[in-house]
Amino acid sequence: MDAARTYRPAGALDPRTALLPYRGPWTEREAAHLLRRAGFGGSRDDIGRLAALGMDRAVDSLLDLSAAANLPAQPDGALGWGPHERRASYLAMTSWWLGRMLTSRAPLQEKLALFYHGHFTSAVFQKGTRPLEMIDQINLYHRMALGSLEDLTGQLVRDPAMMRYLDTASSSKLHPNENFARELMELFTMGHGSGYTEQDVRESARAFTGYALSGGRTADRGAAVFLPRRHDAGPKTLLGRTGNWSGEEVISIIYQQTATPRFLAGKLLAYFLYWDPEPELVDAYGRLLEGNGWKVSAVMGTLLRSRLFYSPRAYRALVKSPVEFVVGTLRMVERATLPEPAPLVAAMARMGQMLFMPPNVAGWPGGAAWINSATMLARQNFADAVAMTPMTSDPADYVPGIGGLDVRALAGAIVELVLQGDASPAQRARIAAYLNANAPDDARRVRGAVYLAMATPAYQLA
Amino acid sequence: MTIARKQFLLGTISGLALIGGGQGVFGRALAQTPADAAGAANRVLVVLNLQGGNDGLNTLVPYGDPVYQRMRPDLGLAPHDVLTIDATVGLNPSMRALKAMYDRGRVAVIQGAGYPNPDHSHFRSTEIWQTADPVGYDATGWLGRLLDRADWPKNLFTGVAVSPVLPELFIAEHHDVPAIDGGARDFRLAIDGTRGGAQDFAAQSDATDLPFRSPFLPTIAAVQRDTQRGSEELPKLVAGYKTTASYPVTGIGRSLALAAQIIGTPALGTRVIYVAHGSFDTHVSQKATQDRLLGQLSDALAAFYDDLAAHGNDRRVLTMTFSEFGRRVAENASRGTDHGEAGPMFVIGPVKGGLYGTPPSLEQLHEGNLAYGTDFRSVYATIIERWLGRPASGVLAGDWPALPILG
Numbered sequence: 001m002d003a004a005r006t007y008r009p010a011g012a013l014d015p016r017t018a019l020l021p022y023r024g025p026w027t028e029r030e031a032a033h034l035l036r037r038a039g040f041g042g043s044r045d046d047i048g049r050l051a052a053l054g055m056d057r058a059v060d061s062l063l064d065l066s067a068a069a070n071l072p073a074q075p076d077g078a079l080g081w082g083p084h085e086r087r088a089s090y091l092a093m094t095s096w097w098l099g100r101m102l103t104s105r106a107p108l109q110e111k112l113a114l115f116y117h118g119h120f121t122s123a124v125f126q127k128g129t130r131p132l133e134m135i136d137q138i139n140l141y142h143r144m145a146l147g148s149l150e151d152l153t154g155q156l157v158r159d160p161a162m163m164r165y166l167d168t169a170s171s172s173k174l175h176p177n178e179n180f181a182r183e184l185m186e187l188f189t190m191g192h193g194s195g196y197t198e199q200d201v202r203e204s205a206r207a208f209t210g211y212a213l214s215g216g217r218t219a220d221r222g223a224a225v226f227l228p229r230r231h232d233a234g235p236k237t238l239l240g241r242t243g244n245w246s247g248e249e250v251i252s253i254i255y256q257q258t259a260t261p262r263f264l265a266g267k268l269l270a271y272f273l274y275w276d277p278e279p280e281l282v283d284a285y286g287r288l289l290e291g292n293g294w295k296v297s298a299v300m301g302t303l304l305r306s307r308l309f310y311s312p313r314a315y316r317a318l319v320k321s322p323v324e325f326v327v328g329t330l331r332m333v334e335r336a337t338l339p340e341p342a343p344l345v346a347a348m349a350r351m352g353q354m355l356f357m358p359p360n361v362a363g364w365p366g367g368a369a370w371i372n373s374a375t376m377l378a379r380q381n382f383a384d385a386v387a388m389t390p391m392t393s394d395p396a397d398y399v400p401g402i403g404g405l406d407v408r409a410l411a412g413a414i415v416e417l418v419l420q421g422d423a424s425p426a427q428r429a430r431i432a433a434y435l436n437a438n439a440p441d442d443a444r445r446v447r448g449a450v451y452l453a454m455a456t457p458a459y460q461l462a
Numbered sequence: 463m464t465i466a467r468k469q470f471l472l473g474t475i476s477g478l479a480l481i482g483g484g485q486g487v488f489g490r491a492l493a494q495t496p497a498d499a500a501g502a503a504n505r506v507l508v509v510l511n512l513q514g515g516n517d518g519l520n521t522l523v524p525y526g527d528p529v530y531q532r533m534r535p536d537l538g539l540a541p542h543d544v545l546t547i548d549a550t551v552g553l554n555p556s557m558r559a560l561k562a563m564y565d566r567g568r569v570a571v572i573q574g575a576g577y578p579n580p581d582h583s584h585f586r587s588t589e590i591w592q593t594a595d596p597v598g599y600d601a602t603g604w605l606g607r608l609l610d611r612a613d614w615p616k617n618l619f620t621g622v623a624v625s626p627v628l629p630e631l632f633i634a635e636h637h638d639v640p641a642i643d644g645g646a647r648d649f650r651l652a653i654d655g656t657r658g659g660a661q662d663f664a665a666q667s668d669a670t671d672l673p674f675r676s677p678f679l680p681t682i683a684a685v686q687r688d689t690q691r692g693s694e695e696l697p698k699l700v701a702g703y704k705t706t707a708s709y710p711v712t713g714i715g716r717s718l719a720l721a722a723q724i725i726g727t728p729a730l731g732t733r734v735i736y737v738a739h740g741s742f743d744t745h746v747s748q749k750a751t752q753d754r755l756l757g758q759l760s761d762a763l764a765a766f767y768d769d770l771a772a773h774g775n776d777r778r779v780l781t782m783t784f785s786e787f788g789r790r791v792a793e794n795a796s797r798g799t800d801h802g803e804a805g806p807m808f809v810i811g812p813v814k815g816g817l818y819g820t821p822p823s824l825e826q827l828h829e830g831n832l833a834y835g836t837d838f839r840s841v842y843a844t845i846i847e848r849w850l851g852r853p854a855s856g857v858l859a860g861d862w863p864a865l866p867i868l869g
Contacts, residue, residue, distance in 0.1 A: 007677040083745050126583050275677065316676040349627050350641075359630070360589055362599050368681055369601070373618065373689040374628040374641035380689070424671035430662045455666040457682040458674070 007367055008276040009313035015280045018308040019288070026055050030310055032420040036462045037272050037318075038062045038304055039107030041328035044400050044417055059304045063297060065146060068106035072096060073139065079131035079220070081124075089131045093124065094348075094355050095341040097138060101327045102338055112296065113141035114323060115271050117355070118363035120156055120188055122165035124356040132221040133161040134356050146297035149264055149289070150255045153188065157247045158224035160213055166361070169213045169222070171205065173232040181205035183361050185254065191266075194259035196239060203238040208247045255294065261286030265299075272303060274317035275367050281308075316422065316461040319370045322351035324462060325379055329386050329454070332417065334398045347385075350378030371460065380455060387451035388444065395446040402446060407435045411449065418453035427456055505778050505849055506725050506733055508718075509605065509631065512759070512785035513740030515584065517752055518805030518832070519791065521557075522571055526550040529824040537748055537793045547817065556757035559764035560808075567815035568767070569808060570867040572841055574822035576804035576834025580787060584743070584801075587786040592631035594839055594858050604842060605734050606634030607857045612733070612850070618692050619730040624717045624737045632736060638685060640692055642720065664690050700727045707769035712758045714739040718766040726773045733850070742785060745798040763810060780849050781810040784838065790830055803831035807841055814869045840865055 024030075031050035035042050039062065050058040061067070075096035079089040101110045117138060124134040137159055144152045156162045162180070163169040171177035181204035185196045210231025213222030236245050239253055254260060265286035269277040277285075285299065292298035303309055320328065326348060330338070338344070348354060352375050358364055396402050400413055411432035415423045423431075431449050438445040453459070520537060524530045525544045544552035545561040553561050563569050577596045581587045590596045594604040602610075609621050609632075621632055621639040632639040667690060669683035703723045709715040717737045724732050739759055744751050763781065770776040788805030804822050822832035843854040843862035854862065 009677050010675065083743065123585065126585060312675065316674050317678070319678050319682070346626070352628070357585070360586065360599050365601055368678065369633075371678075371682055371685050372628060372638045373685055373692060374623070374639070376685050376689045377640075377693065380686075422672060422674055424668065424673075426668060426671065427666055430665055434662050452662055452666055455663050455686075457667060457669050457679055457686060458672065458676075460682050461676050461678060 006276060008278070009274050009317050011313050013278045013281055013308070013313075015278070015284055018281060019284065019302055019306045021305050022055060022307045022310045024307075024310060026058075027051060028416075029420050030055070031058060033310070033315060034058060034062070034304060035107075036320075036324075036328065037111075037309075038300075039111055040101055040324055040331055041462075042331050043334045043398060046331070047420070055305060059301060062106070062108045062304070063146065063301055065106045065109045068104050068109050068142075071100050071104055074132065074135050079135075081128075081130050086125055090124070090356070091341045091345060093131055093135060094345050095338055096135070097355055098323075098327060098341075098344070099338045101323070102330055102335065108300070109142055109145045112145040112300075113138055114321075115268075116141040116145075116152070118358060118366075119267060120152070120162070121358045121361050121363045122159075122161040123358060124161075127164045127167070129161050129164045130219075130221055133164070136221060137161040138356075146295070146300065148294040149296060150251065150294045153184075153255075154248055154251050156188075157208065157251070158211065160222045160224060163211060163213060163222075163224060168208050168211050171209050171211070172230040173206070173209050176202075176205040176209050176232065178202060178205040180208055181250075184251075187362055189251075189254050189263060190257055190259040191263035194263065195257070196259075200238045203236040204250045206232040206234070206236055207238075207245045207250045211247075261290040265289050268296075268299065269303075270366070271318075272300075273309060274314050316458060318462040319367055320460055320462045321364065321366065321370060322348050322353035322375075322379075323355065325351065325460070326382065329383060332398070333386060343385075347378055347382045351375050351382070379460065383454040383459070384451055387447045387454060395450060399446060399450070407432050410435055410446070414446075414449050414453050418450060419456065419458050422458045423453070423456060427453075505780070505851070506735065506775075507845060507850060508721055508735045508737060508779060508781040510759075510781055510783045511629070511736065511738040511740075512742050512755075512783055513588075513738050514743030514785075515587075515787045515789055515801055516740075516742040516755075516785040516805060517744060517748060517799050517802075518785075518788035520748070520752060521554050521756060522547075522551055522573065522806045523554060524551050524821065524824065527824050533792045533824065535793070536797050537799070551817070551821065554753065554756050556753040557760040560760035560810075563764060563767065563810065564815060568813065569810050569815050570813040571817050572807045572809065572836055572865065572867070573817060573819040574804045574832060574835035575784075575807045575819065575838045575841060576787070576832075577837055577839070578834075580803040580828075580831070580834070582787065582801040582803075584786055589630055591784050591786055591838060592629060594842060601633065602635060603629070603631035603633045604857055605631045605736070606637060606639070608734070608846060608850070608852065609637040609639070610634050611856050612852045614733055615731055617731040618688055619696070619724070619732050621734045622721075622724055622730075622732055622736070624720055624735060629736050629738070638688065640689075640696075642696070696730075699729050700724060703727055703773075705769050705772070707765045707772060709765040709769070710758060710761045712762060714758050714762040715765065718762045719769070722766055722769040722773075722775070725770065725775055725779060744789070745794065745800060746796040748793075748798045767811070777812050779811055780813070780845065781808075782841065782845060783808040783810075788832055791824060791827060791832060792830060803828060804834035805832070807838065809841070809845075809867055812869065813867050818865055818867055836865070837862065841867075844868065 028047050028051045032047045035047060035050055053061060075092040077092060079092060104110050122137055124131055140155055140159060166180035166183055167177040168180045178201055182201045186192050190196055210226050212225055212227055214225045215222040233244055235242055239257060241253055262282055266282045269285055288302060289299050308314060353364060399417060405413060411428055414431060415421060415428055431452050434452055435445060435449050520539060523539050523544045525539060525541045526549055531538045543555045545555060546552040592603050593600040605621060614620050618640060623629055623632055623639055623641040625641050626643040628639060628641040667683050667686035669679045700723045703726045709719045721735045721737055724730055742755060767776055770779050784807055785805055787802055789799035789802040793799055820835035822835060839858050840862040843858055844864045844867060846852050846854040846857055848864060848868045
């Protein structure tokens with residue numbers, strides 16, 4: 001076996017100062033970093049706007065989800081789930097969500113919904129999950145994006161997609177199904193090996209009985225109902241406490257365990273800050289989360305304003321997921337609407353991420369797992385399609401000042417747009433040389449140079 | 463459960479980047495003597511996924527069982543149509559070419575293959591067959607773990623997926639497997655055709671002198687270089703392979719033609735190949751769809767082995783099929799069948815031909831489905847140990863009895 005490779009950033013963490021407010025320079029570079037993490041990156045204008053606000057107001061603007069007004073609440077048209085309707089439904093669903101990510105003025109809401117989608121997983125068409133049930137679940141994540149994680153977890157008990165995916169819809173006092181109870185502890189709150197037992201799983205499963213879906217086989221969406229007859233109201237002992245616990249009470253007990261803040265803080269940090277965060281940082285962030293009543297708004301605000309967040313250790317320290325790669329690229333070239341969904345979905349499948357269909361209940365593993373030669377080929381070819389084909393608007397629309405610039409300045413503008421300056425002298429020189437080698441009146445010249453900037457390893461990093 | 467973090471391509475960097483000069487970047491596979499167990503030298507495994515859940519009952523047909531005819535009033539195949547193997551079972555009539563191979567002793571059929579507590583979800587059951595882990599959520603696939611552990615020379619093309627998407631069975635901790643869709647020409651980076659484009663593109667993967675540090679930078683730069691070189695070299699290397707075999711003009715025909723081409727290009731050093739065919743998810747009007755797909759499969763496999771034989775490769779290539787599940791015994795109201803459980807696996811090539819495993823009972827069903835009699839991990843273990851000459855421990859959890867399918 002090769003030595004295990006770590007993707008934790010090099011250098012030492014100072015846990016005492018890590019989460020204190022950042023007071024360093026605020027330029028387009030920091031603004032772009034913020035926008036890649038709290039959103040999907042953006043155009044020169046998007047970045048310039050955040051840069052002009054200063055850090056505090058820039059973070060405030062991202063935390064203000066009222067800016068998300070006027071986004072479509074669900075896809076257009078009927079969303080069937082029969083064998084011959086699935087493909088069309090899937091394309092409509094994906095267009096809907098990618099379209100929101102592309103156009104929302106509150107991108108953090110979409111970014112958090114994507115985080116929850118990979119954490120509190122469910123999957124469309126599996127176990128009969130209807131498209132609209134899956135859309136409803138994503139909208140629950142939209143609605144509660146910055147709210148309390150404990151409240152959000154509680155809502156999942158009555159979420160139809162979750163009830164189907166993890167079998168509470170068919171669990172009853174006589175035949176309790178352990179699927180939800182197990183994944184609730186193992187993947188959603190406490191983490192594997194964090195101290196709960198098989199007995200705790202079995203006892204919790206009894207508490208989550210009694211829920212069912214009404215609406216029958218033909219309804220677009222089932223409605224959660226509670227049937228006292230099917231609920232096991234007897235005494236249960238779990239995590240050291242005995243009582244006639246209901247499902248809600250089980251969740252409340254789980255949120256009193258020391259493992260829970262640690263596990264959730266670790267997941268948030270690995271998604272928004274850097275991979276494999278240090279245990280002392282995770283502990284501190286977990287205390288903050290718990291101390292703020294599990295409110296994501298509070299801990300996101302602290303993180304996005306922190307010294308650590310703007311330190312070199314966190315900079316470009318995450319791999320863009322396929323969704324971030326695709327949406328970020330389209331935002332950068334100022335696409336106002338989503339391109340044709342079928343090729344986009346095919347490209348994203350090759351990159352290893354299909355929305356509404358996480359690979360399993362553990363979600364997408366992320367990090368280095370996004371990158372292999374098959375997914376890299378798909379990423380590069382998508383970048384090529386965006387840069388080189390008329391799929392996108394003319395570079396004149398998104399490369400600033402394209403007309404009056406000499407080759408060196410034009411290469412610099414492209415490196416700024418695509419990489420926020422994160423290129424080596426050799427990479428810059430190659431882009432300039434490429435521009436020089438091709439005639440100024442060749443329409444493909446600037447497109448090719450944009451592609452050369454996207455072909456750098458830095459472009460894969462958030 | 464353990465979700466191991468996947469780590470990629472720590473080995474292929476040296477396999478590619480260190481080789482220079484006129485030898486070609488894959489020359490190393492040839493230059494090294496493979497450390498194979500006796501007889502396992504240069505053997506290749508082709509894993510063929512019948513995606514969507516193939517109806518085993520209408521593939522290996524128990525035509526002699528009255529329960530079969532009763533449960534399948536519309537879909538049941540008449541005894542005189544079936545390609546008879548013995549007095550109880552036969553092959554689907556569209557599989558004439560495969561039946562001819564069976565008659566020549568080149569096909570072993572494992573009846574009733576499956577695993578405990580079967581899952582009826584395509585996604586989950588596919589994942590179980592590909593990770594060989596019905597209980598946990600192993601982040602690596604069984605062939606990925608084999609690549610990590612087998613002492614084959616490190617090479618980008620040791621494993622190849624003939625597929626648009628990398629299948630889960632190839633997810634490894636220390637290996638990167640390319641996914642090639644359709645033909646070698648499709649494994650390509652779209653590179654701008656203007657002057658200087660290609661060279662400049664390749665050079666951009668350079669990750670030195672950057673104004674930032676990132677723990678992911680070395681991995682990404684290395685994968686990018688390999689992808690770039692691989693996409694340049696593969697079409698050139700396989701171009702030397704000529705075939706006269708007449709493959710059917712179908713997806714599976716093209717895929718197996720590419721597999722033969724890869725196998726016949728020793729510089730690639732390929733040992734495991736994944737190919738997919740489908741979709742067998744026949745909830746509605748099953749007969750036409752399944753007959754067509756099984757016919758395509760049978761014809762393509764025959765052409766594949768003709769092609770391999772013409773190049774002297776047929777004795778070193780074993781093909782194994784799997785499908786995430788069989789289908790419900792009783793047909794549904796739409797002349798189709800719903801998700802079931804156990805089904806047959808075909809192992810083709812230099813095998814001891816015949817039927818293996820207990821034929822599943824049509825009367826003692828498990829929730830309306832065929833109960834499995836042979837755990838698929840026994841088939842995997844047999845192939846890993848007796849065909850590829852590698853230990854199955856570390857690839858498969860637990861000990862699995864070998865099947866006597868190999869000569």
